[in-house]
Amino acid sequence: MAHPHLRAELLSAAERAADARELFSGASAGLRRLMSFDAAVWTATDPETGLVTAPMVVENLGSGEGCAAYWESELLEENVLPFRDLARADVPVAGLRAATGDLPARSARFRRLLGGQGVDDELRAVLRIGGRPWGSASLFRMRGGPAFGSDEIALLADLSGPLADRLRRFARPSGSDAGPAASAPGLLLFDEHGEATSINEEARRYLALLPDGPSTPSALGLRLPIWLMGTALQARAIANGRERGSARMRIRTRDRQWLTCRASCLSGPGGQPGPTALVIEPATPADMTVIVAQAYGLTPREFEIAQLVARGLPTAEIATTLFISPHTVRGHLKAVFGKTGICSRGELVARLFAEHHRP
Structure with missing residues (x-):
């Protein structure tokens, strides 16, 4: 891969980022040293539904009204390369002109919005890890620029997992997190x-x-x-x-x-x-338990065992409940402890189920 030191610097800056907004700004700046683009949209996504959430960083694309039209087209019109498809694709990155045989007007998004804004090509990426989308990115080249090439697609695809992992870790609980306040909806x-x-x-x-x-x-x-x-x-x-x-x-x-x-x-x-x-x-407690488990990268089986631990079940009873051996249960618990950085069942319950709420 070209310029490996620049890629390493980008990932190092991602590790130092204090929050997702700083991560997006740093990743965008680092990518500009590896490929050219004129504008960008970076956003976090809910790892279960893939819907956009905070923060969103928009560079050189004007007002929020344009963003609203962009997402309206994404969800309500027939488009090429919707994020929901990229999230499931073998490679979670694609260029609009490459995907349409250099006919970007095949996409409603281009006909309605991008073409009129002077965009020539869009490079889209889903930032995913463990099968979950934690963010997305769109890079734009304006009129007169070349189409995004296969090397640039491969570069961004290579960064998808590491950037998603950093976003995932931002969702982990910290001592400064506030518990949900009682209030009417x-x-x-x-x-x-x-x-x-x-x-x-x-x-x-x-x-x-x-x-x-x-x-x-x-x-x-x-x-x-x-x-x-x-x-x-x-x-x-x-x-x-x-x-x-x-x-x-x-x-x-x-x-x-x-x-x-x-x-x-x-x-x-x-x-x-x-x-x-x-x-x-x-x-709700259920909402938070799931997202915290995802933030630590627990598999569905590991999360299932963690829930049974929170209910106070011993190893033998967990094994009977799940029709697996006690040895397998202990192996899964070891993996959970390693991912969450804890060493006891009590700490596990506190980390996953009690730092935001009582189960």
């Missing part, structure tokens, strides 16, 4: 066109806690973060049959409280499309 309603029409005071309070990032104006007199808009758009995509799964993402507030955002489309009289309801509330 926040509620926003969107009409069938995606326009925000109603909001309660609890939602306003939660919005005030969210980190800074791209946003779009609304008729409610406040700007709505792109992460919330993406969750509402996902609900519409599911209702239209374009997506499967759930419209849900988790986000950390400025005071390090975890919130969960869920959206679903309602129906009106005669089954006609109704509004989309988006609920914001403190993350």
Whole structure:
């Protein structure tokens, strides 16, 4: 690989990054020394649903309104290289012109947005590890630039895992994390066109806690973060049959409280499309247990055993419950202890199940 020392410097800077925003800014700067691009979007994603969450770093692409249209096209239109497909692809990186035979207008995203903004090519990447997407990146070359080549695709694919691993570790609990505060859910309603029409005071309070990032104006007199808009758009995509799964993402507030955002489309009289309801509330114990386990890279079996440990089951009973041998249970526990950096069952319960909540 060309310039291995520059790649090493990029990864070293990623290890030193204090948070995801600093990681994205540093990775973008490091990549500019390895390949040319004119603009970029870096964002964290929820590792279960792949929906965008905070932070999002946008370079040289203007306002949040453009970001809103970008994600609307991503979720509601027929596009080439959607992130959901890249997340499952053998190689989680692809260039638009390379994928379309140098005919980028085959993509609705290009026809509606990118072409008019002077973009010639887009290089997309999902930052994934352990089968989970922890972030995504889009690099853009403006008019007159060459298409992204196979070497550049391979370079970014090689960085996907290490950058995802660093993002994953940022999700691990720390002593400064705040537990979920008891509060009524926040509620926003969107009409069938995606326009925000109603909001309660609890939602306003939660919005005030969210980190800074791209946003779009609304008729409610406040700007709505792109992460919330993406969750509402996902609900519409599911209702239209374009997506499967759930419209849900988790986000950390400025005071390090975890919130969960869920959206679903309602129906009106005669089954006609109704509004989309988006609920914001403190993350539940189940939400936090799962994301913390993912942040440590536990396998489904390791997480299952950790849950049984939290219930107080001894090794022999865990083995009987899961139809495996006690030796296998002890092997999985050893792996869990190694990944979480602990050495006892009590510490395991505290790390995975009690630092944010009581099970």
